[in-house]
Amino acid sequence: MSAALIALRGIIAREILRFVHQRSRFLGALVRPLIWLLVFAAGFRAALGVSIMPPYETYITYELYILPGLVGMIQLFNGMQSSLSMVYDREMGSMRVLLTSPLPRWWLLVCKLLAGTVVSILQVYAFLLIARAFGIETPGWGLLAVLPALIASGMMLGALGLLLSSAIKQLENFAGVMNFVVFPLFFCSSALYPLWKMRESSVILYQICAVNPFTHAVELIRFALYLEFNAAALGWTLLAAAVFLGFAVLGYDPARGLMKRKAAEA
Amino acid sequence: MTDSAALVIRGLSFSYGPRAALEDVSFHVPAGGVTALLGPNGAGKSTLMTLTAGLLKPPPGTITVLGHDMAAAPRKALARTGIVFQQPTLDLDLTVAQNLRVFASLHGLPRKVTEARMAEELERLDLTGRATEKVRALNGGHRRRVEIARALMHKPDLLLLDEATVGLDVPTRKALVAHVHALARDTGLAVLWTTHLIDEVDPATDRVVVLHKARVRAEGAVSDVLKQAGAEDLATAFDRLTGPDAAPLTEAAQ
Numbered sequence: 001m002s003a004a005l006i007a008l009r010g011i012i013a014r015e016i017l018r019f020v021h022q023r024s025r026f027l028g029a030l031v032r033p034l035i036w037l038l039v040f041a042a043g044f045r046a047a048l049g050v051s052i053m054p055p056y057e058t059y060i061t062y063e064l065y066i067l068p069g070l071v072g073m074i075q076l077f078n079g080m081q082s083s084l085s086m087v088y089d090r091e092m093g094s095m096r097v098l099l100t101s102p103l104p105r106w107w108l109l110v111c112k113l114l115a116g117t118v119v120s121i122l123q124v125y126a127f128l129l130i131a132r133a134f135g136i137e138t139p140g141w142g143l144l145a146v147l148p149a150l151i152a153s154g155m156m157l158g159a160l161g162l163l164l165s166s167a168i169k170q171l172e173n174f175a176g177v178m179n180f181v182v183f184p185l186f187f188c189s190s191a192l193y194p195l196w197k198m199r200e201s202s203v204i205l206y207q208i209c210a211v212n213p214f215t216h217a218v219e220l221i222r223f224a225l226y227l228e229f230n231a232a233a234l235g236w237t238l239l240a241a242a243v244f245l246g247f248a249v250l251g252y253d254p255a256r257g258l259m260k261r262k263a264a265e266a
Numbered sequence: 267m268t269d270s271a272a273l274v275i276r277g278l279s280f281s282y283g284p285r286a287a288l289e290d291v292s293f294h295v296p297a298g299g300v301t302a303l304l305g306p307n308g309a310g311k312s313t314l315m316t317l318t319a320g321l322l323k324p325p326p327g328t329i330t331v332l333g334h335d336m337a338a339a340p341r342k343a344l345a346r347t348g349i350v351f352q353q354p355t356l357d358l359d360l361t362v363a364q365n366l367r368v369f370a371s372l373h374g375l376p377r378k379v380t381e382a383r384m385a386e387e388l389e390r391l392d393l394t395g396r397a398t399e400k401v402r403a404l405n406g407g408h409r410r411r412v413e414i415a416r417a418l419m420h421k422p423d424l425l426l427l428d429e430a431t432v433g434l435d436v437p438t439r440k441a442l443v444a445h446v447h448a449l450a451r452d453t454g455l456a457v458l459w460t461t462h463l464i465d466e467v468d469p470a471t472d473r474v475v476v477l478h479k480a481r482v483r484a485e486g487a488v489s490d491v492l493k494q495a496g497a498e499d500l501a502t503a504f505d506r507l508t509g510p511d512a513a514p515l516t517e518a519a520q
Contacts, residue, residue, distance in 0.1 A: 001376065004374070006371050006374045009371060010367065011372075013364075013367070013368065013371075014364075014368045017360055017364055018357065018359060021359040022359070093353030094356070094357065096321060096351055096355060097369065100321065101344070102341040102373060103374070104341070108372075
């Protein structure tokens with residue numbers, strides 16, 4: 001096995017071990033979307049009707065509609081959690097260990113990204129199984145078909161987290177990320193309501209939702225859960241992932257980005 | 267002789283905005299011994315270590331590790347370097363062995379090699395039997411030893427220790443200093459040890475570089491530094507070279 005793959009294996013193992021040791025993080029990752037699914041969705045079921053629209057072939061319950069959005073939510077929050085832990089690692093110094101490895105820095109960041117994606121996928125499958133236990137079911141094969149979509153969406157949202165971690169100077173600034181990044185991404189998307197409903201309310205909001213990369217990630221997951229392929233959603237998700245990762249690599253370059261700015265401010 | 271040196275620093279300058287952290291710094295670290303980089307807080311020691319670890323853009327001047335220029339071939343230089351940072355960098359919730367395995371993977375070590383090296387380094391640093399303990403359960407001295415064991419997993423030729431004894435009690439500090447000196451003696455490792463504590467220097471064997479206000483004030487064997495400072499012991503020499511009444515740079519030091 002090449003040194004690059006050995007590093008990938010090691011970094012994934014580290015993230016999984018850290019995740020396993022942080023049981024509260026696992027519970028938190030599951031409780032949040034489950035409350036949305038079992039409480040919020042139940043309350044809004046009567047208020048929000050969902051007409052027949054692709055990939056659905058018949059009327060569906062609101063719980064089924066928001067299921068892919070909540071899967072996206074798990075990955076979004078996991079991406080932000082990874083970002084938070086990278087800012088913490090950088091402040092505590094352990095990020096230095098990663099960045100002084102003799103492997104290319106961009107590869108180390110990709111390894112970190114893949115590791116975070118693996119952890120998010122574990123959370124997603126746990127969530128989907130619990131949802132099934134409550135009778136909120138998608139086609140059985142969809143659980144397998146959604147895996148590539150989860151990898152793509154997890155990479156995109158993880159890359160966004162990496163980019164944010166390269167730009168955030170201090171841990172204290174992280175609350176701003178929730179207000180200015182996570183909430184707008186989640187609410188200005190098709191996670192909770194179909195975009196046609198948003199268009200009825202506001203064309204501008206609809207347009208914002210339509211270009212939101214999180215919308216495309218959710219739609220990619222939604223179609224994959226029903227064994228359908230959404231090429232446009234995949235294309236936009238991968239494009240967003242590449243752009244976010246590219247800027248994150250620049251951000252972690254000692255000659256540019258935060259590392260240089262931190263040095264200048266020290 | 268710098269041709270056979272593990273680390274050669276020439277004409278290195280670095281500034282944080284208008285404030286100079288290093289000005290035209292030059293010295294070398296020979297193989298098989300400890301070079302103590304002495305200086306008061308704010309002298310520029312940690313900046314020098316950060317640059318040598320490749321974490322900042324290479325400034326004017328050169329840093330060469332075993333013949334590899336840090337600016338031109340940072341990965342080759344880092345492959346030969348072990349680093350213990352001033353701040354603790356272990357994963358507290360992982361065990362000692364898990365920490366070492368993750369680090370070994372960052373250097374591309376295969377699993378069998380990793381297990382063999384881990385046993386070897388843990389034994390060398392008297393940590394055998396602690397491999398399965400979580401780092402969180404270890405005291406400060408043992409955590410530092412784990413960090414040193416980790417830095418040695420890929421068998422580097424140069425070990426950078428940035429104020430590695432900060433926060434440790436006196437017996438633990440002494441034991442750690444003895445460990446590192448034994449390492450250099452037994453393995454031929456070159457060690458650059460930054461500290462502001464004079465008693466961590468072994469006057470009989472160590473080389474000393476005194477850094478103050480961004481410049482090298484003296485460099486050489488302890489006897490050379492004493493001569494340059496006109497002092498009879500290292501503590502006095504250090505005070506003279508770095509105190510408020512520090513004399514201007516001598517020609518020899520420059």
